[in-house]
Amino acid sequence: MKIALTGGPHSGKTTLLAELAARGFSTVPEAAIGVIEELVAKLGREEARAWRLTHVPQFQEQIAERQLQLECAARQENAAAVFCDRGLVDGLAYMRLVGAAPTPFVKAAVESSRYDAIVLCDICLPFRSRVETGRTSDLQRAREIEASLIATYRELGYTLIRLPAIEPVAARADLLLDTLSQHGLIACTRMAP
Numbered sequence: 001m002k003i004a005l006t007g008g009p010h011s012g013k014t015t016l017l018a019e020l021a022a023r024g025f026s027t028v029p030e031a032a033i034g035v036i037e038e039l040v041a042k043l044g045r046e047e048a049r050a051w052r053l054t055h056v057p058q059f060q061e062q063i064a065e066r067q068l069q070l071e072c073a074a075r076q077e078n079a080a081a082v083f084c085d086r087g088l089v090d091g092l093a094y095m096r097l098v099g100a101a102p103t104p105f106v107k108a109a110v111e112s113s114r115y116d117a118i119v120l121c122d123i124c125l126p127f128r129s130r131v132e133t134g135r136t137s138d139l140q141r142a143r144e145i146e147a148s149l150i151a152t153y154r155e156l157g158y159t160l161i162r163l164p165a166i167e168p169v170a171a172r173a174d175l176l177l178d179t180l181s182q183h184g185l186i187a188c189t190r191m192a193p
Contacts (some may be wrong), residue, residue, distance in 0.1 A: 001080060001081040001082065001085065001116045001117070001185060001186060002071070002074075002075075002081075002114075002115050002116050003081060003082065003083050003084065003115065003116060003117045003118075003119060003180070003185070004084045004086060004089070004090075004115045004117070004118050004119070005017060005082075005083060005084065005085055005086065005119050005121055005163075006086055006087060006089075006090055006118060006119065006120055006121065006149050006153070007120055007121035007122065007123065007146060007149065008123050008137070008142035008143060008144075008145045008149070008158075009123075009141070009142045009145060010123055010124055010127050010128065010137070010139075010142055010166065011121035011122060011123045011124060011142075011146075012121055012124045012165060012169070012172065013030070013085050013086065013121050014029075014030060014033075015169050016121065016163075016169060016172055016173060016176065017029070017085045018153060018169075019169045019170060019172075019173040020083050020091035020173055020176075021023055023101030023173065025079070025081060025082075025083055026074050026077050026079030026081065026082045026083070027074070027082070027083050027084070027085070027161060028070045028071055028074045028082060028083070028084040028085060028087050029070065030069075030085035030100070031063045031064075031066035031067040031070055031084050031086070032086070032091075034062045034065045035059070035063050035066055036048065036052070039051065039052065056070055056094075056095060056098055056100040056101075057087070057095070057100055057101070057103045057106070060091040060092075060094065060095055060100070060102075060103070060105055060106050061105050061106060063091050064088055064091055064105060064106050064109040064110075065109075067084075067086075067087075067088050067091075067107075067109070067113075068088070068109055068112075068113065070084075071084065071113060075170050080186070080187070081180075081185075081186050084115070086112050087113075087115050087118065088106075088109050088110045089110055089115075089118075089152055089153055089156060090149060091106055091109075091110075091169040092106060092107075092110050092147065092152055093145070093148040093149045093151070093152035093153070094145065096148060096152060097144060097145060097148040110156070116185060117161060117183070117185050118153050118158045118159070118160050118161065119160070119161045119162075119163050119176060120130070120146075120150065120153075120160040120161065120162050120163065120181075121163050121165070122162065122163065122164050122165040123139070123142055123143070123146065124163065124165040125165065127139040127142065161177070161179060161180070161183065163175065163176055174181075
């Protein structure tokens, strides 16, 4: 069972994924963060940001390649459920949002990797900018990204399960697991930390 957590920036995906990992679930970190960190180390923060904005197809290809590697490694663990911080479709949605044509590699990656469930994490408010991490979205942009994600996943035939932004993260994880159990997607609702 492969489950992608998606949503606009600041929707708590990474925090939720850490909670699920602490409970013993197999997880796949957000590929884009690793690629961004490598670019920043190589080019510096401002040059890396400029490169990402002017080389969207190449950037998304790097993310897709990393995502495929991470998902493949997680599958080899033979876990009953694997939670991914974003799915390959997220890159396609971003490319469409900025008007970049998806490359053949990104299209093939999306087609080759289907998810059993897509969980749309609502944006956490109040919204806090995180420019120190290389992220550049404000709340308006986060909502635009969220809308593109919803449209792109639906266009590809996915049904999204909406997860409200509730605190603490343990309660959000409980709600997620209960919801997935009610949909018949996972057998057990909770795993002890």
